[in-house]
Amino acid sequence: MQIKLQPRNTPSQFWLILSPLVALLGTIFSGIILFSLNGKSPILALEILLISPLINPYAITEIIVQAAPILLIAVGLAICFHGKIWNIGAEGQFIIGAIFGSAVAIFFPNINNYSLLFFCLVAGIIGGAAWASIPALLKVQFNANEILTSLMLNYIAISLLNYSVRGPLQDTQGFNFPESAIFSEFATLPPLIPGTRLHLGIIFAAIAAIIVWLILSRSQFGFSVRVVGASVRAAEYAGINRKRIIWLSFLLSGSLAGLAGVCEVSGLIGQLRATVSPGYGFTAIIAAFIGRLNPLMIILSSLLLAQLYVGSELLQIKLGLPSALASIFQGILLLILLSTDLLIYNKILITNR
Secondary structure, eight states: OEEEEEEOSSOOHHHHHHHHHHHHHHHHHHHHHHHHHTTOOHHHHHIIIIIHHHHOHHHHHHHHHHHHHHHHHHHHHHHHHHTTOOOOOHHHHHHHHHHHHHHHHHHOTTOOSTHHHHHHHHHHHHHHHHHHHHHHHHHHHHOOOHHHHHHHHHHHHHHHHHHHHHTTTSOTTSTTOSBOOOOOGGGSOOBSSTTSOOBHHHHHHHHHHHHHHHHHHHSHHHHHHHHHHHOHHHHHHTTOOHHHHHHHHHHHHHHHHHHHHHHIIIIIISSOBTTOOSSHHHHHHHHHHHTTTOHHHHHHHHHHHHHHHHHHHHHHHHHOOOTTHHHHHHHHHHHHHHHHHHHHHEEEEEEOO
16 A cells, blocks of 8 residues: 555645645643643643643733734734745844834934834835845855755844843943833833733734735736746846845835834843744744645634743743743644645545555
């Protein structure tokens, strides 16, 4: 007996719908095993992880707050991934955006109006785009593998962050802690609801998702990106400039990641810290694939992954489990999803030798 995969003539709509459900159920089953191995009640742990964040008003606002940077980054990555342009450097672009925005807030504290906030946001966008332009340039000019170049730049960005908060951007009156001075009122995003951490960056994320959806589904640029992703030869035959698509995709993706970074420091933290990101750039990759690279679906996947962050924090508080469980569940979810996605384009064929 021989088992092999046979390509389908058309993608399976059945598995297109079923594979996310299978991935979610598989993740829950894996969680049961993990909780049991740690000597915790699986039912209680799953309740804390999945249900408690949805019945606590404060936890709900925290889910929305943590979903915002994931959503901003993920919709930018969706542009790249549609064109088979593998930008894995969103984490670094997020960090550089946070550094650039923080530098403006710290070096120009005497601007006593909200033009300072505008300049901070623009600086963050420019920083993210500039960092994304490096792998774009290497890809276009030298055909360097963008997976490796963008991934390695993440570690350089982390080193620059550590240098910044211990050097030029460190608070001179902060008792040598690796963090900047607190931003002024005019360099922080105003809260949407008093008493919560909801801020204007959430609105930016929602608007970005809608705009990117319109770009990908209604614009000539979006059509060109999809053609390049489907077939490079077809794109060349149609007269589509692939290098231009690579440049624009990287710049748009980096700009949104940089905006997410500056919104994080201006909206939540109010200063630059060495721990500005818990890994949003990598989580956004998972969110983009769970959302099928559809910006509107990515809204839901970002909320789901943010719920895992909040639920894992509750697990740490109530059961003493490490908060790193969120990353474990995210990895399991993506692994199962990619495995079941094989059945969308292939069917299992069992034959005798």
